[in-house]
Structure formats: structure tokens, C-alpha cells
Amino acid sequence: MSITEQALSYIRGISPYVPGKPITELAREMGLPVEKIVKLASNENPLGMSPKARAAVEAAITGLERYPDQFALIAALAERLGVMQNQIVLGNGSNDVLDLAARVFLALGRSAVFAQHAFAVYPLATLSTGAECIVAPAKHYGHDLAAMRAAIRPDTRIIWIANPNNPTGNFLPYAEVHAFMQSVPANVVVVLDEAYNDYLPPADRADTVAWIKDFPNLIVTRTFSKIYGLAGLRIGFAVAAPNVADLLNRVRQPFNVNNLAIAAACAALDDHLFVAESYELNRRGMEQIVAGLKRLGLDHIPSHGNFLTFAVNDGAAVNQKLLKQGVIVRPIGGYGLPKHLRVTIGLETENLRFLEALGHAL
Numbered sequence: 585m586s587i588t589e590q591a592l593s594y595i596r597g598i599s600p601y602v603p604g605k606p607i608t609e610l611a612r613e614m615g616l617p618v619e620k621i622v623k624l625a626s627n628e629n630p631l632g633m634s635p636k637a638r639a640a641v642e643a644a645i646t647g648l649e650r651y652p653d654q655f656a657l658i659a660a661l662a663e664r665l666g667v668m669q670n671q672i673v674l675g676n677g678s679n680d681v682l683d684l685a686a687r688v689f690l691a692l693g694r695s696a697v698f699a700q701h702a703f704a705v706y707p708l709a710t711l712s713t714g715a716e717c718i719v720a721p722a723k724h725y726g727h728d729l730a731a732m733r734a735a736i737r738p739d740t741r742i743i744w745i746a747n748p749n750n751p752t753g754n755f756l757p758y759a760e761v762h763a764f765m766q767s768v769p770a771n772v773v774v775v776l777d778e779a780y781n782d783y784l785p786p787a788d789r790a791d792t793v794a795w796i797k798d799f800p801n802l803i804v805t806r807t808f809s810k811i812y813g814l815a816g817l818r819i820g821f822a823v824a825a826p827n828v829a830d831l832l833n834r835v836r837q838p839f840n841v842n843n844l845a846i847a848a849a850c851a852a853l854d855d856h857l858f859v860a861e862s863y864e865l866n867r868r869g870m871e872q873i874v875a876g877l878k879r880l881g882l883d884h885i886p887s888h889g890n891f892l893t894f895a896v897n898d899g900a901a902v903n904q905k906l907l908k909q910g911v912i913v914r915p916i917g918g919y920g921l922p923k924h925l926r927v928t929i930g931l932e933t934e935n936l937r938f939l940e941a942l943g944h945a946l
């Protein structure tokens with residue numbers, strides 16, 4: 585008898601997360617120099633990190649013998665978002681706070697609802713508690729809120745919504761999300777994952793954090809991994825009603841966020857120029873890639889993030905041909921989209937390399 589048989593059956597049933605292939609791994613596999621590789625696979629910021637954040641990290645190296653103090657970042661976020669400090673919960677990446685929500689509200693005998701093609705962490709967080717996943721069919725690859733509402737059962741305690749969604753890039757207008765909140769039973773938590781919020785045109789954004797006053801069952805999550813360019817430092821946060829935030833904090837590891845990440849995030853929040861440049865670069869790169877895909881005769885799903893999902897006939901085969909040319913994108917067969925690939929919007933030169941390689945691959 586194997587020791588693994590002693591593990592909880594719902595843990596053994598989990599399919600592991602498949603991350604984007606690291607540049608160093610492809611370099612080893614293909615014998616390519618690292619400089620020849622373009623990675624557009626994990627929705628990272630092609631401009632790197634904010635220069636102000638870099639300086640803050642360098643300064644914070646002095647002091648690593650001390651345990652972290654989250655106060656400065658929580659205070660800055662509370663002020664920026666117009667909420668109380670006891671409404672902010674920091675995470676080791678926003679994935680961490682998704683996991684906290686799952687641990688607080690889910691268990692064997694409960695269920696969570698999310699959309700077909702939704703972010704891979706929702707089933708992981710759900711299944712790790714023993715709860716059941718209820719997958720609501722997508723509409724035009726995006727969340728179908730009516731189907732999600734209809735999927736709620738008496739044992740449902742969380743609804744996971746990514747807006748915009750990854751990997752499809754779909755966006756739900758906030759009037760629809762607000763109407764959805766009004767229709768959801770008050771005993772069901774809605775986790776609204778806004779990792780790509782900063783890439784939305786200002787006119788499309790909404791102050792969802794302000795909705796928490798009316799909907800104490802709403803948890804909004806955001807991250808420093810995307811437009812702020814701090815994916816490798818692992819920092820994100822949740823905003824919730826004070827009593828909900830208190831529960832999340834009870835299961836949070838006391839020092840889940842490290843000193844360097846806190847310092848970087850504080851500085852990044854104030855680097856408005858870097859955020860504006862990142863936004864602009866993404867807007868132009870999106871146009872470049874959309875035009876390039878059109879020239880190649882490929883369909884895509886209109887995207888509101890820093891990535892684009894497009895259709896080829898065989899995602900896995902085209903992916904292999906791109907890898908051979910040193911271009912890493914993301915196959916998304918695991919999301920039920922085996923004919924699609926997802927590409928992150930990169931620098932102009934990286935986007936060109938990708939489009940050329942894709943032309944050859946086809």
C-alpha cells in the first residue's frame with residue numbers, strides 16, 4: 585500500500601497547475617541562447633518592473649533580518665481605494681487570497697460556481713477544500729452570468745468571477761456585474777478577480793470596492809503581478825467587508841508577504857508614469873497583434889487584458905512549432921480550448937517576432 589493512498593481523495597483528484605514555460609527551461613531543451621527567446625506566455629509586463637519599485641527593493645535589502653510589517657502598504661491601499669484599513673487583506677500574489685477565501689467558505693459538502701474557460705486557480709482553490717466545482721457554460725467564450733446564477737445550489741458558498749477573464753480576455757460590463765450581485769443570495773460570496781483591471785479603458789472601469797458597503801458578500805481581488813510588473817515578488821490583495829477580511833486574516837499565514845514585496849508594491853503604487861506607459865504599450869501592442877493575426881487569417885477572441893487568445897487548428901502542434909523558433913506562448917487545452925493559443929502582448933519587437941514565427945508555424 586502506498587502512502588499516497590492515505591492522502592485526502594479530493595487532493596489526489598486535483599490536476600496540477602501548468603505554468604507558462606520558463607525561458608531558462610526552453611533554452612535548456614532547445615539548446616537556444618536565452619537572449620534569442622521571447623516569452624509571451626504568462627501575462628507578465630514586457631517593460632519589467634517600475635524603476636521606483638526597483639529602487640525600493642534595493643533599499644529594502646537592508647532590513648531583511650526583520651519580519652515584515654504590512655502597515656505601510658495596507659495604509660496606502662486603503663487610502664487609494666477609499667476603504668478602511670481593516671478591509672484590506674494582503675496575499676502572496678492574489679492567488680493566495682483566492683485560497684484564503686476558499687478555506688474560509690468552502691469544505692466537503694459545499695460547492696463553488698465558476699464559468700467554463702475561467703481562470704485555472706478557481707478549480708484548484710475549490711478542490712483543495714473538498715468542495716465541488718460547478719462549471720457554468722460559457723457564452724461566446726465569456727462568463728454567462730444568467731447561467732452562473734442558475735447554477736447556484738443551496739450548498740454553494742462561492743462564485744468565482746474574473747473580469748476581464750483569463751485566458752479568454754472577455755469583459756463583463758459592470759452594470760451587468762452589479763445586477764448579478766443584486767440577484768445572488770446574500771449567503772453566497774462573490775469573489776470578483778480584477779487582476780487585469782488596470783488594462784481597462786477608464787470608461788469601462790467601476791469602483792467595485794465601493795459596492796462592498798451594499799454587498800458584504802463581495803470580495804474584490806487585485807494584483808501587483810500584471811501592470812505593476814511584480815509577478816516574481818508575489819504580491820496581491822483582497823478588499824472585503826471588515827468582518828469578512830477578519831475571517832480571511834485568521835487563516836492567512838502571519839508573514840505571507842515579504843519585506844521586498846511590500847516595499848516594491850508601496851513604490852509601484854505611486855509610479856503613475858510607469859503604469860501609464862505600460863497601459864499605452866499594451867494598447868498599441870494589442871492593435872499590432874490583432875492586425876497581424878488578421879493578415880494571417882486567424883480569428884481571435886476580443887480581449888480586454890494584456891493578452892490575446894486566437895484560434896489555430898491544433899493549438900498543441902502550433903505551440904511546438906513556435907517553441908522550436910524560441911517563442912513561448914500559452915497552450916490552453918487545459919481550459920477546454922485545444923484549438924486556441926494565448927499570447928501575452930509584448931514589446932513591439934517581441935510581438936513582431938511572435939507574428940513572424942506564427943507565420944512560419946502555419
Ligand SMILES: *Cc1c(COP(=O)(O)O)cnc(C)c1O
Nearest residue numbers: 677678679703750779807809820
Ligand atoms: C494573473 C492572474 C492573477 C494574478 O495572480 P497573482 O497570484 O497575483 O500573480 C489572478 N487572477 C487572474 C485571472 C489572473 O490571470
